[in-house]
Amino acid sequence: MTSEKTDDLLHMGTHRGRLVLATTILGSGIALLDGTVVNVALPTIGRELDADLAGLQWVVNAYALSLAALILLGGSLGDRFGRRRVYAVGVAAFGAASIACALAPTVELLILARGIQGIGAALLVPGSLAILQASFRREDRMAAIGSWTGLLGVASASGPIVGGYLVDLDWRWAFWLNVPLCALVVFFTWRFVPESRNEHASHQFxxxxxxxxxxxxxxxxxxxxxxxxxxxxxxxxxxxxxxxxxxxxxxxxxxxxHPLVPPRLFADRVFTAINIVTLLVYAGLSSALLFVVLFLQVVAGWSALAAGAATLPLSVAMLLLASRFGALATAHGPRRYMVGGTLVAATGFVLLGFAPRDPSFVLHVLPGMTLVGLGLSMTVAPLTGTVLAAAPDELAGTASGVNNAVSRTAGLIAVAALPPLVGLGGAAYADPALLAPAYRAAMLVSAGLVALGAVVTAVGLAKREAPCAAQPHLDLTAR
CATH class of the missing domain: 1.10.287 (Helix Hairpins)
Structure with a gap:
């Protein structure tokens, strides 16, 4: 249960509702933007700190490792000790670690500070979604999650541009930028975000x-x-x-x-099915985007900036449409949108896979990337809203932590496993003659993974006859 009464739950159109939504988006956006900005800054960091390739890899990996390892714990802590409190602590820790990153005199200390950043992110990332689930009315939750999803896409797309600008000034500004933003988020969190927690959580850990x-x-x-x-x-x-x-x-x-993850969560067919869909969709998405950027640079000869900008239609589509599809999923049920969205995204991957070696952006990249963006807009907000709604409200943080852990693990598995499966190993990715056929195979595999998500969705989610808002607990299938 949450500490808020039903009458106190927020409406999307109210001033406080918009402030709470902005607070969760800004906090999550800082963590997301930081990762892409740091990637752009790596060559400069290597030169200034005299770091070898292994050291630079761990500047990235230390963050990813601590985030992935602790994200499940972060969601559970929010349910137990208060989602607002844990979210604010996570943002504050992220900001403090950013100061340490900006001041780091050696790559070893930078790696340590990046690990602490990951700990902060593990507290704030699942907390942001849990706050939306606990703070908004049922009929507004998917629309709120859709807005959260779409605006985070902007943060992801702007990362290379912001990173390039900051690195031209000084790579340390990539971390200093986080500090005032984190302070603002902490202030807004304590000022506007209602507290919620699992009032029945065990006092034992x-x-x-x-x-x-x-x-x-x-x-x-x-x-x-x-x-x-x-x-x-x-x-x-x-x-x-x-x-x-x-x-x-x-x-x-x-x-x-007093389990960290109550087994009853996975006893729910919808919760289990949606996490399987998450695994398939994020595995397909992560591998496809990796291969698209490699193909456009290595085979087509595009610059890194041009290859990165080629994914902008995806982010624009999600910005414009994710909230809308979240609201439609609330009114009509998520099943049709998730099935349709995964199939549309899979079609987009197939189109991208058949791009020629000298592609035109307008003819060969834009149509496929737009379909991927449309498909993800139809899928992601209903997916996230459904997996949270399938869990009891008091376990919103735990459910968010589980789903985030699944999505991140899916991306890691796909990026590690797919290249050798399609015949790429070692430095082969730098050879256009080897990468071109591997790219097409990888895009078809990615499309197959996402399309399989449509099958799991169709089987795992029963048809609904009433809008979600009319249900006492978004009952998506017979229990």
Missing amino acids: DVRGVVLAVVGLAGITYALTVAPENPGAVSLGAGVVGVLALVVFALAERGST
């Missing part, structure tokens, strides 16, 4: 579950991040330990009286 979850997610993340460049016993061992830890975690949670 599932220490065993926390340790197993962190070891499991960290092991798998480390293996998938390191193995493509440094395969060997260490990365393989980390992956095995990670998988075993998660298996033991699942078994231990069944017998725990």
Whole structure:
């Protein structure tokens, strides 16, 4: 249960509702933008801090590793101790770590500070969605999540542009920029965001579950991040330990009286199905976008900026349409939009896959990328809203943490596994003759993964006859 009464829940069109939505978007946007900006700054960081390639990789990986390892814990902490409180702590930690990044005199200290940034992000990322779920009326939640999704797409698309501008000034400004923004988010959070928590949470803490979850997610993340460049016993061992830890975690949670992730979440068919869809969609999306950018640079000879800008139609479509489809999913049920959206996105990937080696943006990239953007606009907000609605309100943070962990793991698995599956290994990605056929195969595999998400959605979500808002708990299927 949340601490708010039903009459106190927010409306999308009210002044406070807009402020709460803006607060969650800005906090999540800082974490998302920082990652893309740092990627642009890596060459300059390497020169100024005299860092080798391995050091630069860990500037990125330290953040990804701590975020992935702790995101499940972050969502659970919000349910237990208050979503507003944990979100504010996460934003503050992210801002403090940004100061440490900006002041870092060596690459080793920068890596340490980036790891702390990831800890802050693990608290704020699931918290932002849990706040929306707990703070808004049921009939406004998917529209709020749609707005959150669309505007975060702008942050993602603007990352290379903002990063390029800041790096021209000084790479440290990529981190200094976070500090006033984080301070503003913390102020808005305490001033406008209502507090909510699971009032029935146990006073005991599932220490065993926390340790197993962190070891499991960290092991798998480390293996998938390191193995493509440094395969060997260490990365393989980390992956095995990670998988075993998660298996033991699942078994231990069944017998725990105060589990970190209550097993009843996965007893819900909709919750389980939507997380499988999340795995498939984000695996397809992550691998496809990676190969599109590589193809346009290596095979077509486009600049990095032009290749990155080619994905802008996707972000524009999500900005304009995600909130609208979230509202439509509330009124008519999410099933039709998620099935249609995944199929539209898969069609877009197929079109992109058949681009010639000297593509025209207007003829060969724009149509496919627009279809991908339209499909994701139809899919992402209903998907996110449905997975949160399938969980009890008191477990909104935990549900968000689970779904975020699934999406991030999906991306890591796809990026690590797909290149060798389509015949790319080592430096082969830099050879246009080898990359071109591998690109087409990868885009078709990505399309297949996303289309399979349509099948799982159709099977896992029963048809609805009444709008979501009329249901006492967004009952998407027979329990």
